[in-house]
Amino acid sequence: MARYKMKPVEVEAYQWNGWHNSEPGIRPYFSKSDSWTCPKCGGIDIVHGWVDTMRGGHVICPGDYIITNFGEEHMPCNPDLFSSSYDPIA
Ligand SMILES: [Zn+2]
Numbered sequence: 047m048a049r050y051k052m053k054p055v056e057v058e059a060y061q062w063n064g065w066h067n068s069e070p071g072i073r074p075y076f077s078k079s080d081s082w083t084c085p086k087c088g089g090i091d092i093v094h095g096w097v098d099t100m101r102g103g104h105v106i107c108p109g110d111y112i113i114t115n116f117g118e119e120h121m122p123c124n125p126d127l128f129s130s131s132y133d134p135i136a
Contacts, residue, residue, distance in 0.1 A: 056135065057113045061125070064093045064108030071097050071120040072112065075105055086124070097122060 066074050075094035082091050087107040095106035097120050104122050106112070111128040113121045123131075 057115065057132065059111045059113045059123075059128070059132070062095060062106055062108065062110050062112050062122070064095075066095065069095075069112065070114075072106060073097075 060069075062069065062072065066072075072095045075091055075096040077091040083089065084091075084094060084105065084107060086105070087109075089107065093108050097104050097106055097112070099119055099121055106122045107124070109125050110122045111125060113123055113128075115121060
């Protein structure tokens with residue numbers, strides 16, 4: 047058996063600020079209940095977004111990073127995981 051190291055992967059990403067502008071693939075999140083609070087950040091639905099991916103939809107919290115894969119799929123990633131997984135390219 048030999049040892050292998052994963053090759054570095056470059057991605058495009060930006061931090062979503064909770065405002066609904068025209069970011070591709072992201073739409074406002076509407077909860078089905080009046081008293082929904084986010085299990086991840088504790089916020090209310092109006093500041094959240096929603097994105098559909100090939101593996102289902104995801105709620106996006108304000109401050110989450112949106113990673114764009116191959117120019118089409120948009121994946122949310124929480125900021126702690128993002129900063130431990132990716133470094134900015136100078
Ligand atoms: Zn949230």
